[in-house]
Each structure stands twice: as structure tokens, then as C-alpha cells.
Amino acid sequence: MSLRGRMTAALFAAAVAAFATPAWAQNYHIGALLPNSGPMTQFGQLFGNGADLAADHINADKMLSKPFVIDHEDSQGQPQPAVTGMNKLVRVNEEPVVLTAQSGVSKAVAPIGEREHVVTINGGGVAPDLAKLGPYFFNVIPLVNYEVRALVPYLAKEKKFKRIAIVYVEDPLGEACLNELKENAPKNGMELVGAFSVPSTSRQFAPIAAKVREVKPDVVFVAYYGQTMVALVKQLRDAGVDAPFTSYSGFDDPDLKALPAAEGSIYSSQKMDWASTDPITARFVADFKKKYGKDPTFYNANYYNAVWVTAQAMASLEKKKQPITGENIRNELLAIKTFAAVGGKMEFQPDGTVSMPMQINELIKGGSKVLN
Amino acid sequence: MLFLQLLVDGLQLGALYALMAVGFAMIFGSTRVFHYAHGTTYVIVGYLFYYLAERLHLPWWAAGAAAAAAGVVFGVLLDRWMYRPIQRDEGSFFTVFVASFGIAVVAENVIIILFGASFVSISTPLTRVSDIGGGIVVSYLGMFSVLAAALLFVFLNWFLDRTDVGVALRALSENPDLVRGFGLNPRKLSQYAFAIGSLLVAPAALVATCVTGLTPTAGHRVVLISIAASIIGGIGSLRGAGLGGLILGLAESLAVWKLSTGWSEAVAFIILFAFILARPSGLFGNRARV
Amino acid sequence: MVGYILNLLILISISGILAGSLNFIIGYAGIYSLAHAAFFGIAAYTGALIALHVSTSLLIAIPVAMAICAILSLVISLPSLRVRGEYFVVASLGLQMIAFTVFSEWTSVTGGLGGITGVPVATIFGFSLRSLGSMLAVSLACLALVTFAIFALVRTSFGRNLRAIRDNEVAAAAFGKNVALTKTLAVAISSALCAVAGVLYAFHVSFVNPESFTIDASVLVMAMIIIGGTGTVFGPILGALIIHLLPAGLTYLTFLPSRDLASLQQIIYGAAMVLLMIYRPSGLIGRANVKDTWSK
DSSP states (O other): OOHHHHHHHHHHHHHHHHHHOTHHHHSEEEEEEEOOSSTTHHHHHHHHHHHHHHHHHHHHHTOSSSOEEEEEEEOTTSHHHHHHHHHIIIIISOOSEEEEOSHHHHHHHHHHHHHHTOEEEESSOOOGGGGGSOTTEEESSOOHHHHHHHHHHHHHHTSOOOEEEEEEESSHHHHHHHHHHHHHHHHTTOEEEEEEEEOTTOOOOHHHHHHHHHTOOSEEEEEOOHHHHHHHHHHHHHTTOOSOEEESGGGOOHHHHTOGGGTTOEEEEEOOOTTOOOHHHHHHHHHHHHHHSSOOOHHHHHHHHHHHHHHHHHHHHHHTTOOOOHHHHHHHHHHHOEEEETTEEEEEOTTSOEEOOEEEEEEETTEEEEOO | OHHHHHHHHHHHHHHHHHHHHHHHHHHHHHHOOOOTTHHHHHHHHHHHHHIIIIISOOOHHHHHHHHHHHHHHHHHHHIIIIIHHHHHTTOOHHHHHHHHHHHHHHHHHHHHHHHOSSOBOOOOGGGSEEEOSTTOEEEHHHHHHHHHHHHHHHHHHHHHHHSHHHHHHHHHHHOHHHHHHTTOOHHHHHHHHHHHHHHHHHHHHHHHHHHTOBOTTHHHHHHHHHHHHHHHHOTTOHHHHHHHHHHHHHHHHHHHHHSOGGGHHHHHHHHHHHHHHHOTTTTTOOGGGO | OHHHHHHHHHHHHHHHHHHHHHHHHHHHHOOOOSOHHHHHHHHHHHHHHHHHHTOOBHHHHHHHHHHHHHHHHHHHHHHHTTSOHHHHHHHHHHHHHHHHHHHHHOHHHHOGGGOEEOOOOOEETTEEOOSHHHHHHHHHHHHHHHHHHHHHHTTSHHHHHHHHHHHOHHHHHHTTOOHHHHHHHHHHHHHHHHHHHHHHHHHHHOEEOGGGGSHHHHHHHHHHHHHHOTTOSSHHHHHHHHHHHHHHHHTTOTTSOGGGHHHHHHHHHHHHHHHHHHHOTTOTTOOSOHHHHHOO
């Protein structure tokens, strides 16, 4: 067979395998549309690892009558590939549930989910505009405005900081942090002494550092995410910004934990006690370490929870002998409302967001510790 | 006070930009190859430096030298294996550009597969600033980049004015036939241009890997800065490219003085546009050649 | 399955329009622009804003976006065209960067990095394009119209002037052709045609943010016409087809590590650009007289 012939045959075989295998219908599938390439790749892995572990547990427990499978598609962290990937998951694979992350991607795919009655669950993005993406969009991560409201009083009362400055990326997340600070800092007796925006394309932060030093803050809020945030923190510190940094849960970042310049930073996150004796949390922590050889993070836990609650809703539907459709899963999630999940109780609000208790953390050498 | 600090920061940034731009200007000026992959050379040098120094724990000077050498080899091989076959068919400026861009895309993604898409940097106490009086702060590496830029310019001036290869390189851009007439081999000269041009970008790559950190996609920005600086300075003029880089660095830093910090990125391109509109031949360019 | 294919075909049609309009200046006029994604973006934002605030009719959004893109292109191209070749490429590169900055910084209009969400479904003659099939039909019709417009344009005396300038600018000027005017018009037409793609994109995806209009998008469009063949009518469409089907095809090669798929795609585009430039600069279905096309 010629090379071309062989390639065609291989492609054909692959296509047949993907579409025609009888095993397809014998399983329950959900989709995961995560950034498996591009600048957010690392997070895509964190998210995916958590989801995959949940699938392992669901199958081990025989929670459902059929094996449970997660199909991964790459969103590349960008809207257009995400829309293509979402279409594939929703229209080819006919997944009733799709996991997603990041505001841009979530906003681009949420309308498809709503139109096709597919539950879309975010466990990674925290921008507040994620709360308004329609009846089929759920967040299993508390959004950033809740975080800042928990963080500011701690900075004022426990740390006795008076002057706070913010360096923020110009997007919904950064602006939400700015607005929350504007509102909450004075309430807690702190003064917002400077607000400096960073263009998302910028990688040179020495001039911003000069402006931050000029206002002499006691503490500097960094509202950014991903690799640029790590570069930003390093450069600010290098350029003589000596005040401690503070941030939202975006600081729970493996690269940042490895960065000496970030040590001593204070950040908020959802409450997560890894040493808890609660059986779900303990099992998650133990098996996560076993499977991936490292400690879990919030992100792992959130995507684990996203899959976990989905399977619970499916199991409940099975019991009621109702078909497993996106619409039914959505209604079931809101009907059950409170789930036992990693980290404790998780309660869905009618608008698809969750309320969870918060905690304050500090970055220490090579990791983080809980302060309160 | 703030102004002075921004001026100092701008000088350091400008020195780095000048180092990036001079190598590009050298290659473009003498061979007329629109070497988009100049940014790729920068990224390769930076990542290799990171790999050797941070992962294999080689001494920094050995890692730096090896990385710079790899950059030179990359540049020379590109000239020999890619640009030359294209130019043999009288490939136009754009054909060369597309191929060069293609290489940049390939290299960027190979690095992503090898090192991941996230940012790498080398931690050294040399990037921490210290007070030099009056609240103005500078880091050792910042001072080093200004010094390195200054020294390299002195060296380049000497090289282009006083050595045979240097004089021939300058002649190559004006009139390749003339060079041939003097018994020099334009091909060989073009290899020299690529070798030296690639070597020139190495100090900027090494310093930036420590100071700002490196991502696989950093090359695009390096090329943009290089091109912008070359145009501001005037195509074909090395002095001009160096000065252009310095202006861009200063502008990017000083823009923050009065404007919102959000606009510092765009300032470079606004200056570039102003030059293209008002003085397309640049500061030192030869008007007739535009 | 059908929905997935329809969606892919819509995206291919949109890319075909983009590539065709870029090919009009690169292939026929020898003007190399890296700012195509900027105009694509301007049109997409225009379309989204019109849809949200004025009317969801394509018959309003498309002409307005075309006019805005054409006018903006004049503002930029008039001065830039004073210079030649490499300068225009660089100017367009700079313009692309500035456009991205404006898209992400002009928050009151563009919504910044958060973008504009909830663009309503498009209508045409009062008929809603809610189903993918009807959207595809309209996209294909637009692609056909744009392709035909380019096909017709290059056969007029204007088109002949363009090619004369492409092949030898000095000679064309010597023959009394108004080079600057011809080039400026070409850029304006190209930008206006590109606007069709932008509006369709905004309605189809119903979400617009700056990330879709980066330099990478410009390069992707360029890759389409280079792979397909510059200066040909169907080359850009073939290119668009290949660039969109490649990732879809790669995902079925299950032995490839899925984490590296996107990088592998990029490597394939990049390598294809290099190899084509060395061995076949006219693209897959380009004309045979390569040297004539590409030498200055």
C-alpha cells in the first residue's frame, strides 16, 4: 500500500474507532474543555488531573450503572478553538456536561451550552462576570469578589496594614479586584494609595515597580494570573518593591510557590483543610498523592468536585429512572443543592454559583500554610 | 524622583533593546535577509542558558558561552540551509520572510514541548536592586547590560571601520558585485554577518533570562523591537539601530511617568509610526534607499 | 456530528473570506500586510456593537462594517504606502500591535479583555439565522460573493494596473499609472471584504474579545494563502480548508500526546511554510511562473 493509502486507511480506522465503537454508548461520558496547550497549559493539567481522579473514584465505587468516562478537548485557552472544541463535545459526542475554565473561554462556550441544554461547569476562573452566563452555567469555585471581601479585613486587623496599592491586569478579574478594594479598604480603615494597570501583553514591569515604590504601600495587591503573574511578582520584588504581596487564590500557583521573591505573600482562597478527617477529603488527598506523586491544590479539588457532584446528580437520576440529559442534570444539581465534597459542604446558589467558607494563606518556602 | 528612576530603568531597558536590534540590523543591513528568526536565536540562547545553568548546574560563564555558541550555529545554519536555497531562486523579500517566520513558529513550539509554555528564569541575587543614592535603585545586571551595550558598540565601530571583513560587510549591502570584484566571497561574508549578528543578541538573551524571565513566545517581541529600532535608526545603520533601541526603551519607561501604566506597550509602536510617517528613512538612513 | 461539521464549515467559509481578501492585496497587488486580523477585529467589534444596539440584520451590519474598515484602512495606508516593501510589512505589524492594544484598552467600547458577550442571533430580511444550516448557507453565499468580486475585480483594468505595479512598480509609474492611488484603493477594498468575515464571525461565535485578533491570527490567515497559493482564486479557500481540517484530523491520531497537539499543529504549519518557500513558493495550486510572481 502506498504511503498515502496507508495514511488514508489509518485516518479512516481512527474515525471509525471514534464514532462507531459500540463501547461509546455503554459508557457515561462528560466532556472537559481545558487549556491543554498555550500559556495556561499548566493549569489545564491541574484541572484535568482533579477531574480524572474523580472519574477513577466514581468507577471504583460503582456509583453509576455504566462506566464513567471523561473526554478531553483542548481549548488552547482561547475563545475560537474553545468554540470548535465545545461543538465537538456537544454535537459529536453529545456530552450532557462539559467542564470549562477561564473567563474568555467560558463566555465563548456558555451560549452553546445554553442553546444545546448542556451543563457547563467552571472550576478555575474566578472573574465575577462568570456568575451571569445563563441557567446552564455553574461555578464550583467561589468568585473573586467573595475572596477580596474576606481578605481585606484580615490585612487590616491581623496584619495592621494601613496603605494598600494594587497592580492589576486590565480585564474583568483585575477590575473586579480593584473595585472590591476601593469599596472594602476604607471600610476596614485602610487607604488605597495607588492603582496601577498592566496591559495583558506587557512583560516589562520595572517602570510599574518605580510607580509602586513612589506611593510607599504597606502591602501590594497583585491581581493577575498565570505565568505573567509570576514574572510580575519577581520583577516587582527585584526592582525594589519590598512591601509584602497579597492576592486572591490565583497566588496558589506552583510556579509562584517555587519563587523565593513571593515568600511571605498573603492570599485568600476557599477553605481547604488537607489534613481533614472527613472521608471524602482524606480519600482525595491520599489518592491524589498516590496517582500524581504530589500534593493537591484547590484547582485539583475543584475539578474533582465538579465531576463528583455531576456523578451524584446522575446517580440520583438513575435511581429515579429519569434519562441522563443535560437538562435533567441541571435540575437535579439545583434540587439536591448541597453536596458533600472535598473540603466540606458545597452549596449551589440559584444563580449557579457556590458559597464556600474562605481561608487566608501565606506562601512559605516551597509551599503555603494556612493563617487562620 | 520618579522621573529619575524611570530614566535609569529606561536606560537599562534601552540597552537591552539596543543589543537585540544591532544584531538584526547587522544581518538585514548586509545580507538584506529579513531575519524574523532573529527572535528565535534569542529564545534558543535564553533557554539553553537556563537549561545548562539552572537544571545541569553548570557554572554561569560556561552555560552562557555554550548558549551563545549555539545561537551562532543556529544563525549560520539557517543562512546556509534555508535562506541560501531560497535566494538561489531569486526569492523575494517576502518569500524569505515567510520561511523565516515558519522557522520561528517551529522553534517556538518545539521549545513548548520540551520546556512547557510557562515562564522560566534564573534566580540570582544580581537581579536585586540596591540604592545608589537619592532613592534611585539599580541592579548589578542592569548596570552590566548598559556596560555591555556600550562596550559592544565600541567594538563594532572598530570592527566595521578597521578590519577587512568589517569593511567588506558594509560594502556587501551597497554593492555585492563590487565585493566580488575585490575577490571576496559574498556567501562567506553573509555567513560572517549571521554569525556576528546572532552573537550580538546573546548578551541581551542572557541578561533578560535572569531579569525578566523567558517564555517560548518571547521571540516575536524581540523581533518587533529590533525591526522598530532599525527603522527608527535607519535601515542599514548599526549606530542608528542601537540608538533606536535606546529610544524605544526610554520611551517605554518614561511613558509611565504621566500616562496610565496601561499604555507603555503601545508607545513604542506609536513612535515607530511617527517615524514611518514623518521620516521613513530613519535617523541615520540614506533617503535614496527607501 | 452534523452540527460539528456545520460549525467547522462556517468557520472555513469565514476563513476563506479572510484569506481571499488578504490574497487580493498580497497575491495581486504585492502589498504584504500583517494587519489583516486588525481589520477582522474592527469588523467583528462593529458587527457585535451594531447587533447589540442597532439591528441584528446582516444587511445593516455588513455594509456599515465594510465602510468603517475601508475608511480606517485609508487613514493608515495613505501614509504607509509612501514607502515600499519591507516598510509596509513593518508598518502593518505595528498597526496590528496598536489595534490589539486599542481592543484591550478601550474598555468602554470594546469591553476590554473581557470582550462583548451575548451577541444576538443574526437576521437577514427578517429571517432568523438561528440554525447552523441557515448560518452556513449565508456564510457560503458571502464566500461566493467575495470570491466572485475578487475574481471580477482582477479582470478589470484596475486589476491589470495592480498586477503591473506588483511586477514592476517603477515601470508602472513610468507608464503613467497612479501607483499610490491604486494601492490605496486595493487596501481599502481588501479591508472592506475582510469586514464581511468579521461580522459573520461576531454573529456566529456571539462573543468577541481581543484574543481572537492577535498577530497569530494574522499569521494564520497568511499561512492559508501561502499554503493554498497566492494570486489564485481558489488557493485561499483550499488553504483555509487545510488549516481548519488539520487540527480536526490530528485529534483522531490517538497515538499523539494530546497535550502537545496544538504545538504539533503549529510545527506543521511552520514547517509547511518553510518547505513551501524553499521548494514551491507559489503554493499548492499556484501558477508555474514562480520567479515572475515573486521577484521584485
